[in-house]
Structures are given as structure tokens and as C-alpha cells.
Amino acid sequence: MTTSISPPDTxxxxxxxxxxxxxxxxxxLGLLVLVVALSVLFGVLRPAFLDQRLVLFPLLRDVATLTxxxxxQMVALSVGHxxxxxxxxxxxxxxxAGLGYDRLGLPMPAGLLLCLAAGAAIGAxxxxxxxxxxxxxxxVTLAMDFALLGLVSLLxxxxxxxxxxxxxxxxxxxxxxxSLADICAGPVCxxxxxxxxxxxxxxxxxxxxxxxxxxxxxxxxxxxxxxPAAAELSGIPTGRRVLLAHTLSGLLxxxxxxxxxxxxxxxxxSIGNDFMLPSFLGAVLGGTLLTGGVVxxxxxxxxxxxxxxxxxxxxLLGVGLExxxxxxxxxxxxxxxxxxxxxxxxxxxxVRET
Amino acid sequence: xxxxxxxxxxASWDGAALRRFSRSTAAMLLCVVVAGYLALxxxxxxxxxxxxxxxxxxxxxxTPIxxxxxQMVALCVGQxxLAVGALGGFTACLMxxxxxxxxxxxxxxxxxxxxxxxxxxxxxxxxxxxxQINGFIVTLATMTxxxxxxxxxxxxxxxxxxxxxxxxxGTAAPLNIPLVFVTALAAAALLAAFMYRTVAGRRxxxxxxxxxxxxxxxxxxDRQIVAAHTLSGLLxxxxxxxxxxxxxxxxxxxxxxxxLPSFAAPIIGGVALTGGSIAVFGTVLAAFVTRLIDAARxxxxxxxxxxxxLIGLVxxxxxxxxxxxxxxxxxxxxTAAPPAEGGKQPPAVLPQPGGAR
Numbered sequence: 001m002t003t004s005i006s007p008p009d010t011x012x013x014x015x016x017x018x019x020x021x022x023x024x025x026x027x028x029l030g031l032l033v034l035v036v037a038l039s040v041l042f043g044v045l046r047p048a049f050l051d052q053r054l055v056l057f058p059l060l061r062d063v064a065t066l067t068x069x070x071x072x073q074m075v076a077l078s079v080g081h082x083x084x085x086x087x088x089x090x091x092x093x094x095x096x097a098g099l100g101y102d103r104l105g106l107p108m109p110a111g112l113l114l115c116l117a118a119g120a121a122i123g124a125x126x127x128x129x130x131x132x133x134x135x136x137x138x139x140v141t142l143a144m145d146f147a148l149l150g151l152v153s154l155l156x157x158x159x160x161x162x163x164x165x166x167x168x169x170x171x172x173x174x175x176x177x178x179s180l181a182d183i184c185a186g187p188v189c190x191x192x193x194x195x196x197x198x199x200x201x202x203x204x205x206x207x208x209x210x211x212x213x214x215x216x217x218x219x220x221x222x223x224x225x226x227x228p229a230a231a232e233l234s235g236i237p238t239g240r241r242v243l244l245a246h247t248l249s250g251l252l253x254x255x256x257x258x259x260x261x262x263x264x265x266x267x268x269x270s271i272g273n274d275f276m277l278p279s280f281l282g283a284v285l286g287g288t289l290l291t292g293g294v295v296x297x298x299x300x301x302x303x304x305x306x307x308x309x310x311x312x313x314x315x316l317l318g319v320g321l322e323x324x325x326x327x328x329x330x331x332x333x334x335x336x337x338x339x340x341x342x343x344x345x346x347x348x349x350x351v352r353e354t
Numbered sequence: 355x356x357x358x359x360x361x362x363x364x365a366s367w368d369g370a371a372l373r374r375f376s377r378s379t380a381a382m383l384l385c386v387v388v389a390g391y392l393a394l395x396x397x398x399x400x401x402x403x404x405x406x407x408x409x410x411x412x413x414x415x416x417t418p419i420x421x422x423x424x425q426m427v428a429l430c431v432g433q434x435x436l437a438v439g440a441l442g443g444f445t446a447c448l449m450x451x452x453x454x455x456x457x458x459x460x461x462x463x464x465x466x467x468x469x470x471x472x473x474x475x476x477x478x479x480x481x482x483x484x485x486q487i488n489g490f491i492v493t494l495a496t497m498t499x500x501x502x503x504x505x506x507x508x509x510x511x512x513x514x515x516x517x518x519x520x521x522x523x524g525t526a527a528p529l530n531i532p533l534v535f536v537t538a539l540a541a542a543a544l545l546a547a548f549m550y551r552t553v554a555g556r557r558x559x560x561x562x563x564x565x566x567x568x569x570x571x572x573x574x575x576d577r578q579i580v581a582a583h584t585l586s587g588l589l590x591x592x593x594x595x596x597x598x599x600x601x602x603x604x605x606x607x608x609x610x611x612x613x614l615p616s617f618a619a620p621i622i623g624g625v626a627l628t629g630g631s632i633a634v635f636g637t638v639l640a641a642f643v644t645r646l647i648d649a650a651r652x653x654x655x656x657x658x659x660x661x662x663x664l665i666g667l668v669x670x671x672x673x674x675x676x677x678x679x680x681x682x683x684x685x686x687x688x689t690a691a692p693p694a695e696g697g698k699q700p701p702a703v704l705p706q707p708g709g710a711r
Contacts, residue, residue, distance in 0.1 A: 129670065129674065133673065133674045135673040135674065136627045136628075138434075138627060139617075139621055139627060139669065139673050140670065140673065142614065142617055142618075142621075142669070143618075143666045143667075143669035143670040143673070144666065144670070145614070145666070146614055146618070146662045146663070146665050146666025146669065147662070147663050147666025147667055147670065148666070149659070149662045149663075149666070150659040150660060150661065150662035150663025150664070150665075150666060151659075151663050153657070153659035153662075154657060154659045154660065154663065157657060157659070277494065277497075277498060280490075280491070280494060284491055290488050290490060290491070320506075321505070322502060322505035322506040322509065323502055323506060324502065325498045325499065325501050325502030325505070326498075326499050326502035326503060326506070327502075328498055328502075329495040329496065329497070329498035329499030329500075329502065330495075330499060332491070332494070332495040332498065333481065333485075333487075333492065333495045336485070336487045336491060336495075337485045337487065340485055340486060340487060
């Protein structure tokens with residue numbers, strides 16, 4: 001990929017596709033067009049697709065949650081690492097929130113904070129292990145996934161009767177079912193399609209956009225991902241940056257776990273079971289490189305939205321659950337191949353012109 | 355000078371080789387297996403050493419060994435295969451459906467299954483090389499596709515009305531040693547012979563160890579990647595055959611829990627994720643260790659979650675311990691600098707972004 005050569009220049013949203021590439025190479029623009037085109041297509045084929053309350057609202061709620069998951073993966077990818085334990089970290093964080101509500105009777109914000117702290121802590125442990133031992137992040141997070149999978153189910157079965165915390169603090173039901181239409185500023189109301197829970201996603205995106213776009217630490221994270229040896233030689237404490245990236249990844253995963261739990265209403269061990277695939281799909285489709293050094297916050301949202309729209313649209317078209325995965329896998333391969341072809345073609349064009 | 359010394363080590367077989375083995379991961383694992391087995395035997399007051407227990411223990415060891423080996427082959431060229439479980443499950447269901455619903459004789463169905471798994475591995479490798487997309491993503495995509503295909507084949511039912519001959523073979527155990535276990539060991543032996551003794555095997559290792567050097571010495575890394583995925587597919591096919599033969603029936607959940615053990619076995623066994631190294635014996639022993647944990651869990655009737663927790667901790671302990679051991683060796687040796695604090699290994703995770711250039 002040509003964009004990975006000069007990471008500090010290619011980071012933020014607008015500049016990403018390089019300086020002399022034609023505009024249609026911009027992956028995010030392509031994604032946006034694809035998402036809109038597919039939505040229109042599905043809307044024409046099945047008018048029910050554009051039903052704001054019954055279809056778009058749950059779709060956007062899923063997209064909001066999965067975007068946070070994909071952001072958690074993106075942060076780990078930004079330093080060239082992976083977090084295979086995103087789902088389990090989400091379950092781990094959500095368990096603490098549920099525990100806080102059930103046993104300690106915490107109010108909702110306090111439980112959320114507890115959840116985030118637990119996620120950040122487990123992320124920090126992972127990051128510390130990776131930085132300290134120098135073992136590949138793939139292995140460490142895979143082992144962490146195993147360990148948390150066991151630990152979370154054990155704790156749930158030890159602490160609860162039916163393996164779920166069902167106590168709901170006041171406010172969490174509103175979080176689940178409220179949309180912008182329920183929050184009115186005078187006579188102006190928002191769209192009933194946009195769920196209130198998306199506030200967390202927006203917060204996370206703004207925060208990460210600021211971190212990677214405007215701060216020194218963000219640049220150092222990317223440089224650590226792009227070339228760890230060069231980063232170390234230029235005086236960047238790469239160990240601490242790795243630790244930071246995994247801590248953030250754990251924090252975001254826990255946030256996603258909380259959002260998923262709020263969405264379904266119960267805190268159970270199965271939260272996050274199906275997070276791993278979407279986390280990579282969203283981040284990679286959005287243009288984040290697996291090798292590190294290039295991230296795209298906006299692209300992650302668009303990538304997740306694309307997957308969500310395809311899933312929902314195919315579902316409405318009557319494609320059975322069993323075939324859905326086949327199509328999704330094919331779409332992933334096609335999208336990435338197309339991206340590859342586009343990059344190669346435009347690169348040749350640029351080379352020919354110069 | 356130093357280089358020549360290194361070269362001569364394999365020649366001096368007397369003592370040196372034994373000493374080297376005693377320090378290796380395999381030796382440690384062997385001790386763990388023997389000690390664990392004895393401890394379990396004592397804890398169960400001897401019943402664990404009796405015929406039926408041994409048979410059950412070995413019966414369910416075949417699949418972990420085979421999927422561990424399949425993953426190891428992919429790892430040895432620096433690739434990952436996330437589709438291990440999905441491909442295994444799909445192949446098992448395909449064979450089950452062919453035999454039960456279409457009346458295909460067992461022998462033919464097994465051959466079709468093996469060929470299908472190999473072909474899917476081949477296609478995966480070709481896609482990785484042709485599109486130059488990272489192998490991680492490609493196998494993630496094939497995993498998704500195969501999961502869908504498996505669900506489509508079986509739906510929610512369990513296919514169990516297939517050939518009694520195959521099932522007899524699957525449960526047959528002369529001298530309390532199940533045939534499926536013998537199959538797995540034979541596959542491991544063949545794989546070891548292939549990897550250590552043939553040119554094609556050495557090429558795989560060379561391409562994984564240093565792609566650039568391999569390319570410069572006339573080895574096509576692209577072809578090695580395709581070969582590794584094909585071989586991985588074949589091994590998964592064998593695993594699917596043993597699973598179909600020894601399970602009471604196949605459904606959509608077959609293969610669902612294969613992915614994590616498939617990584618655990620090679621990693622505990624001492625295979626580097628960077629490629630270029632294999633450890634057939636170590637992988638087999640590591641599969642033994644994970645099976646021991648499972649057997650212990652059954653013995654003390656604990657929650658199945660304990661197995662995951664323990665395997666996770668064992669993998670973490672193995673990699674961290676191995677790294678600390680290396681660091682200490684480096685310090686006492688005084689030559690090789692210990693890895694600087696702050697794991698600078700990211701390329702190690704995915705050594706070949708986009709297959710090979």
C-alpha cells in the first residue's frame with residue numbers, strides 16, 4: 001500500500017490518500033458512496049428498509065456498538081499489534097458494570113466508570129505483558145482471550161444464579177430505547193432513527209480523532225506502529241506507547257461491552273462473543289493497515305456501517321441467516337481486492353504521468 | 355569462525371544432541387505430560403491407567419493433534435490460518451451429508467472430503483498470493499464463508515445416520531489404542547519426514563525463515579505460501595475425517611472450538627509465529643498437555659470454563675517463561691543482547707503483509 005510509506009502525513013481524515021493520488025482513490029469516499037448507494041438500493045427493493053423506528057434505529061444501534069469495537073481494534077492496529085481478545089475484554093468490562101449494579105447498587109454512570117476502569121486495567125495488563133516480554137501481541141491476546149473466556153464464565157456462574165445480572169439501574173432502559181426524537185430542544189426534535197447510545201460512539205471517535213490527528217502521543221503511537229526500531233531510535237518510549245495502545249483498546253472494548261449490554265438489557269457472559277470478526281472488518285475496510293502506522297477513525301465508522309447495511313439489507317431481502325455469512329465473506333474479499341486493484345491502477349497512472 | 359561452529363553442532367551426536375534435547379521445549383513438555391499423567395492416575399486412584407480410560411483419553415486426542423499440525427504448517431511460512439475450525443467443520447458436515455442424505459459410500463465420501471479440504475486450502479493460498487491481501491484477512495473471510503456454508507449444509511439438525519463402517523473404524527481400538535489416534539500419529543510422522551527430509555519441506559521452512567533470502571536463492575515464496583495452505587487444508591481434512599468417525603454425529607457446532615486449540619498446540623510446542631521453524635514433536639506433546647487439562651477437568655468434574663482459563667494461563671506462562679529464559683541465556687552468554695524493553699516485534703505478527711511481493 002502506498003499510503004504506509006509516510007505515516008505522519010497520511011494519518012488524519014482528509015489527507016490520507018496521499019498527495020498526488022486522484023480523488024477516487026480515497027477509500028473513505030468510496031465507502032461513503034457504497035454505503036449510500038446500497039442503502040438506496042435496499043430502500044428501493046424493500047421500502048421497509050427505510051423505516052426509521054423498526055429498521056434504521058436497531059441498525060444504527062448495532063453500528064454504533066460495533067464501531068466502538070472496531071475502534072478498539074484500530075487502536076491496537078495503530079501500533080502494529082492486534083487485539084484478539086476484544087470480545088472477551090468487552091465481556092469482562094460489562095461483567096463489572098453488572099456486578100456494580102447488582103451487588104453495590106451503583107447508579108448508572110458509576111457502573112459505566114467501573115466497567116471502563118476494568119477494561120482499561122485488563123488492557124494494561126495485556127500491554128504490559130507484550131511490552132515486557134516482547135512476545136507477539138497475537139499470542140498474548142489469544143491467550144488472554146482463552147483466559148478471560150474461562151474466567152468470565154466462571155465468575156458469572158459463581159456470582160449469579162442464571163448466569164446473568166438482570167438488575168437494571170435507572171436510566172439504562174432509556175439509553176436502550178431512546179432516540180434523538182425523544183430528546184427535544186423546544187420544538188426541534190431529532191430523527192427517530194438515531195439512537196441515543198450513539199453518543200458514546202461519537203465521543204470515542206472525537207477523542208481518538210483528536211488523539212491521532214492533533215497530539216504528539218498520537219503521532220508517537222503511529223510511528224511506533226510504522227517502524228518500531230526507528231521510533232525507539234528517535235527517542236520514543238515504544239514500550240510505554242504499546243502499553244497505552246492496549247490500555248485504550250481495553251477501555252474501548254469495555255465501552256462496547258457496556259453498550260451491547262445496555263442494548264440487550266442484561267449483563268451476561270456471551271456479550272462480545274461475535275465481536276472479533278466485525279472488529280477487523282470495520283477497521284480494515286476503513287483503511288487501517290494491519291501492519292500499523294496508518295489509522296482512519298472515520299473510515300472505521302464507514303466500514304462498520306457498510307457491513308451493517310449489507311447484513312440488514314440481505315436480511316430484509318429474505319436471504320437466510322445461513323447464507324448471510326457466505327455473502328459477507330465474499331464482500332470482504334471483493335472489497336479488499338477492489339481496493340488493491342484501485343491502488344495499483346492509480347499508482348500506475350501517477351507513475352506514468354510523472 | 356563462529357559460523358562454522360554452529361554448522362558443526364548437528365554432526366556431534368554423542369551427548370551434545372542429548373544435552374540439547376534435554377534443554378528443549380519438547381523435553382520440558384514431555385516431563386509435564388508424564389508428570390501430569392501420573393498425577394491424574396494417582397488422583398483417580400489408578401483408574402486412569404486402565405484400558406477404557408486410556409482409550410477415551412487417546413480417542414479425543416487425535417483432532418487436537420491434527421489441527422495443531424495444520425496450524426503449524428501455516429505458521430512455518432509465516433502465515434496464519436484462521437479458517438481451521440470452519441474448514442474442518444464444513445468438511446465434516448459435507449462428508450456426513452454426502453453419506454447420510456445422498457447414500458455415497460463411506461470410502462468415496464472420505465476421499466471427496468479430503469480433496470475438498472485440500473482444494474479449499476489451495477484456493478485460499480492462491481487468493482492470498484494473487485490479491486496480495488494479508489493472509490490473516492483472507493482466512494478470516496474464508497472462515498466466514500465456510501461457516502455460512504456449513505450452516506447451509508446442515509441447518510440446525512445433527513447428521514448422524516451415516517456409515518456404520520466408518521464409525522466402527524472411528525471407535526475401533528486394538529490394544530486400547532484407538533485407530534484415529536494412530537492416524538494422527540502417522541500424519542505427524544509423515545509431516546515430520548516431509549519437513550525435515552525432503553527438498554519441498556526445506557523450501558517451506560526457508561521461505562518462512564527469510565523470504566528475501568529464499569527468493570534470492572531461487573525459491574518462489576508465492577509457491578511456498580500456496581503449498582503451505584494446501585498442506586494445511588489436507589491436514590484439516592484428515593482432522594475432519596477423524597472427527598466424523600469418532601463423534602456420534604456432525605452438526606453446525608463441529609469445528610466451532612477448534613481455532614484456539616489449533617494455535618495453542620504449536621505455540622506451547624515452541625513454534626515461532628514469525629515462520630521458519632517447526633516442532634512436530636512439540637506440537638503433538640502440547641496437544642497432549644491440553645488434553646490432560648481437559649481430562650483433569652472431567653476427573654474432578656469442574657466447570658468446562660476452567661479448561662479455557664488454564665490453557666490461556668499455560669500459553670501465557672509458556673511464552674513469557676520462554677522469553678525470560680532466552681533473556682537470561684543472553685545475559686549469561688554475554689553476546690546476544692536481550693530484547694530491549696518495549697517489545698519491538700510488530701512485524702513478527704504478520705511478517706508478510708499481503709502475501710509476498
